[in-house]
Amino acid sequence: MSADPRERWVVLGGQVVAVDEARIDPRDPAVTGGAALLETFAVVGGSALLFEQHLERLNRSEAELGWARTPAAAVRGGIEGLLAACGVDSGALRLVRSPGPPGGPDTVLLGLRALPEPPAEGLDLVVDDGTWAAPSGFDGHKHTGRLARTLLRERARQRGAWDALLVGRDGAVLEATCANLVVVGRDGLVRTPPLEHGVLPGVVRQILVDAGEVQEGRLLVSHLSDAREVLLTSSLIGCRGARRLFAGPQGPKRELPGAEGSVAIRLRARLGVRVPG
Helix, strand or coil: CCCCHHHCEEEECCEEEEHHHCCCCCCCHHHHCCCCEEEEEEEECCEECCHHHHHHHHHHHHHHHCCCCCCHHHHHHHHHHHHHHHCCCCEEEEEEEECCCCCCCCEEEEEEECCCCCCCCCEEEEECCCCECCCCCCCCCCECCCHHHHHHHHHHHHCCCCEEEEEECCCEEEEECCCEEEEECCCCCEEECCHHHCCCCCHHHHHHHHCCCCEECCCEHHHHHCCCEEEEEECCCEEEEEEEEEECCCCCEEECCHHHCHHHHHHHHHHHHHCCC
């Protein structure tokens, strides 16, 4: 069993359950077909940061899929119970929600782990080799069908990098496996790929777009070669600058400002205490 108390308990069906006693029906669509939605929250000081925005995204996906709406009160209660059982007040919360087995109740699973700790000086990123498939029509939903992303991230980690940047077959740079992408171009414009390219509608990404700090625009691999800064955004890491960019699994690297970039500093200040770090 893990030494981290956050990994000893989950909330399943509204009840706090020990991890080794938790059971999901093998007929659940999450098991048989990977049909489950996913949300990840940063919990700091006992509060789930950006809670309303994450529930809004979850509820929007549920409505589009024809699933019942997950009540915010039930999720808040589950978070409180999980934190109490684990004896902690912070962590990365993972919510997995499926329609449940045939004839059974919906499945809502809450789990907790330590918050990620990105290198303070900045991230190392690997640019994928351009084999990422075109949008499927479900890319606007955050879901558990993440095999390709998981494998790409593992390959990046084997190289010592933090994450991989996904590149479509048309040469468009999209996002990282677990975060949205922001690029500061040579012209000084701060861009993130548009949602119609199949990127995740990230909560932090949307905050920065709504604030006028970032504008949507198509990004190509060539934009990375002369970018002033390359940044990742997510609810778990906030806004983090890249310090090194590797061109492909075996390609050369490019040095970047990392955490010291002027735009990275400005965007972190704009986000403030709404995100970790």
